[in-house]
Amino acid sequence: MRLAVLGAGAVGRSVAELAGEYGHEVVALADSRHATVDADGIDVSSALERKDAGDALGSATPEELFETDYDVLVEATPTTLGDAEPGFSHVRRALEDDRHAVLANKGPVAERYEELRDLEHESAGSIRFEATVGGAIPILSTIEDSTPEAVTAVRGVLNGTANFILTRMAAEGLDYEHVLSEAQDLGVAEADPTFDVDGTDAALKFVILANVLADGGFSLEDADVTGIQNVPGSALELAAEDGRTIRLIGEATRDGVRVGPRLVPENGALAVTGTRNIVQIETRHAGSLHNSGRGAGGPETATAVLSDVGRLPPL
Amino acid sequence: MGEEIDDEPETDGGIRAYTVRLELVDEPGELLRALAPIADNGGNLLSIHHERGNITPRGHIPVEVDLECPPDRFDAVVDGLRDAGVNVIQAGAERYGEEVSVVLVGHLVETDLSETLEAIEADAAAAVVDLSLAAPDGVDAVSSARLRLAVDSGRVEDAIAAVRSIADERDLSVVEPLPGGDA
Numbered sequence: 001m002r003l004a005v006l007g008a009g010a011v012g013r014s015v016a017e018l019a020g021e022y023g024h025e026v027v028a029l030a031d032s033r034h035a036t037v038d039a040d041g042i043d044v045s046s047a048l049e050r051k052d053a054g055d056a057l058g059s060a061t062p063e064e065l066f067e068t069d070y071d072v073l074v075e076a077t078p079t080t081l082g083d084a085e086p087g088f089s090h091v092r093r094a095l096e097d098d099r100h101a102v103l104a105n106k107g108p109v110a111e112r113y114e115e116l117r118d119l120e121h122e123s124a125g126s127i128r129f130e131a132t133v134g135g136a137i138p139i140l141s142t143i144e145d146s147t148p149e150a151v152t153a154v155r156g157v158l159n160g161t162a163n164f165i166l167t168r169m170a171a172e173g174l175d176y177e178h179v180l181s182e183a184q185d186l187g188v189a190e191a192d193p194t195f196d197v198d199g200t201d202a203a204l205k206f207v208i209l210a211n212v213l214a215d216g217g218f219s220l221e222d223a224d225v226t227g228i229q230n231v232p233g234s235a236l237e238l239a240a241e242d243g244r245t246i247r248l249i250g251e252a253t254r255d256g257v258r259v260g261p262r263l264v265p266e267n268g269a270l271a272v273t274g275t276r277n278i279v280q281i282e283t284r285h286a287g288s289l290h291n292s293g294r295g296a297g298g299p300e301t302a303t304a305v306l307s308d309v310g311r312l313p314p315l
Numbered sequence: 316m317g318e319e320i321d322d323e324p325e326t327d328g329g330i331r332a333y334t335v336r337l338e339l340v341d342e343p344g345e346l347l348r349a350l351a352p353i354a355d356n357g358g359n360l361l362s363i364h365h366e367r368g369n370i371t372p373r374g375h376i377p378v379e380v381d382l383e384c385p386p387d388r389f390d391a392v393v394d395g396l397r398d399a400g401v402n403v404i405q406a407g408a409e410r411y412g413e414e415v416s417v418v419l420v421g422h423l424v425e426t427d428l429s430e431t432l433e434a435i436e437a438d439a440a441a442a443v444v445d446l447s448l449a450a451p452d453g454v455d456a457v458s459s460a461r462l463r464l465a466v467d468s469g470r471v472e473d474a475i476a477a478v479r480s481i482a483d484e485r486d487l488s489v490v491e492p493l494p495g496g497d498a
Contacts, residue, residue: 155493230457230488234449235418238461239490241447242416246490262493263416270493 001100001309004028004065006090007076008051010298011104011131015074015305016044022306024072028065032077035060037068066093072309076104079204081220084111091116091127098124100315102308104131104301110204111219113211124315128308133205134158134277136300137293140212141307146283148213153253153282158205160275160295161189161196162228162248166261167273170236170245176229188275198227199248199259206250206257214254226260239263245271332361332383335393336405338375346378352395358384375402402444404465413471414444417478418461421487424454431485432462439477441466 001024005016008031016026028037029047036047036058051057073094077087084107091108094101096119103109108116109129120127130140143151157163161183168179180197183189195201203223210218228248239245247270249262264270269290272278277295280288294300335353339345346365353360361381371377384392393406423431432443441464450458466474475491482489 226488230420231490232420232457232459234451234457235420235459235490238418238447238449238459239416242461242463244416244492246418249493251493261490263418263490264493 001071002027004070005074011301012076014298014302030062030065072100079106084108095119095123100125103129106132106204110207114216131304135295150284154209155251156279159202199225203259206252209252223257337378338402349401356391356395357388358382358392418490426485439474441474
């Protein structure tokens, strides 16, 4: 497949760097201001070197990316809420041009799922978005293989920052603010960790899961979301007395989406430690499946994008 | 309320038979102590089934007591048992088949913890069987309490919803268990 990669952050650049190993060719790479485009395949490493040196990725404009001859648009621009722009328009344009689109950007699939599916029905191309839920962990493809109708609920931990903070608070008996600043020093938490600790990031992922289970109908405003900012160390201590711990757990069913701190067995499957993610997929015929692994990171998330590319039919 | 033990309908005086299930600590004198509130509140003991070999997961001994009393005295009998610190697992038709833990967080002492617990027992159709409080920064600061609730079988969701609304009224937050998450 010929890939046009939109977004040159951690995920976009890893997709461009790893595409060759997966047997694909990158014909365009763009950030918000510049692009490098070559129908015979761009030179990924020199484009990224230019960007790292503070120069433009290339001499083309992002607009020219859409005009080149590509098969798959990789939408890896930052997630935005509400109208999910400009990501939504990028995907619309690819579908209207009868190309495939693979998303790492959660916004369009969480906030405007039905519109995307309508555009897909009118297009020769199709959309895939494994990378939007749980980074490297194959979650949507597991649901697809089980068929969404046979999945009754998905629960679990899909935010590594919040999980790291709760794990450290429980292990060290420290309070939230203390552990948060430690996490920021380690680079586990961003300078502005709001969406990680207030549950928004996890909620977007569970909204996407609910959309897959119910074939649409959910957006972020339908989710019942509570963060971990008000969980004191003492709550974790009390939970531990009872063989339990507290994790930021999301739940997606056909009836709704809920994210909040919950009591789970300390040695249970969902009580993963550190930045690790896990989901429990509850099925009608096969009991519960647990998929666990790294839920974030450039190369990790890029593998999910490239697996999606591999599942696309030829155009 | 209450299940008939024999086929006889209520007598003229309105005496009915009830079954009460208790959990006792395995200590000498506990059984006697637990039975005193029954007679004190106008109940008449019919039989006691002391399952000594059968220890509950919490290390307690289940005891089943059959008694008779006028229906309007039965609540006083059960309250008398609870006031004496006896763990009542089932009283008459109430059957607490499941236990769940929740953690409450907030200004628990300022918002009157005992009143909160009473509200939970009343509105959530649950018995608070265990309570643990942690207030590392003093009673005026944010503290946490873990409650273990005995709830009617199949009523866990309702009980937790009731706990949630009681907590909302007092501006407390609830860390709920995750049903189905243990698998």
